[in-house]
Amino acid sequence: MTLVLLDTNAYLRLAKRIKPLLGIPFGQKGYVLTILKDVEDEVHRSARLQEYFPWFDDPPLQQERLAKRVRLSQDEKAQITAMKSVLRQHALAHAADYTTLGRSPPSPTDCFCLAFGQVRQAMVATDDLGMHKLAEDFELPVFHCHEVLKKMLTAKVIDKNLVAKIYRALEVNGDLPRSWVEVKHTAFKKVFGLKPKHAASHGERSEGW
Template structure:
């Protein structure tokens, strides 16, 4: 099994339209998606996220997050805190290298990836940069979506629907737009011909 850890924005971009999402094994490599409790806390602390994503409070989604999020032992938490502290110290000491430096939660997510050999799914380019500097595997959300499509966890119509929703909400990351035709050839140019 290869664990894929969603950061808050990656979760928010796909969770409404892909059900079930967490804890479901897919693909030949047996990928499994999870989140940390930090996603819940980050949402609760952000009025902007609460306004933009009211569906996050949906009972079924809350139950899925509670049941399928990664549970950390006391030792795991101590190791995670220490690793996140190292990453955060690096970010603070090198803040000028980032247009928008990774947050403390971002550092915790990356630290988890480092400790548990998980791939961190994020569209935050600063997180990709920090992950690269520390040898932490990352992937973009559209890359995850491509793998989910190949494994038939989502349909072509689902992919188009996710892209449309992100465009309508002005939340389509530049990397998603740039790589759309490479990752999903013919999917968008022939959508009327293929019910998906």
């Protein structure tokens, strides 16, 4: 089994459309998706995220997150907290590296997710370029969220129509990351074809698509 931890942005981009999402092994490596309570707490602390994603606390999703939540021992919590501190201090000490090329400084929750990945030997899935930079600095394995989507498609957990719907929803809401755009006609050429198409105009944000 290969545990894949979804950070806040990765979970919010997938959870509304892919059901069930968490705790179901797929692919040859037995990827299993999960999130941490810290991610839930981050959403609950943010009025902006609650406004954009009002479905986050729908009972079925709450129940799924609770049932599939990873339990940490006291020793693991201590190790993760210590590693989180190291990651956070590094990011703050090299702030200039995390405010260029579309990056933003990793938050405490971001650092906790990466620390979890090291302690539990899990992959972290995120579209946050600052987290990718921090992971690179410490040689920690990370996925882009679109890579998770591709692995689910290859494993036939989802189909091409659902991939297209997810892309379209993110486009309409102005939430399609550049990294997703870059692979649209390569990794997902069987969905969108080989030739680049004109990007859809961004409409007004709907209720958390």
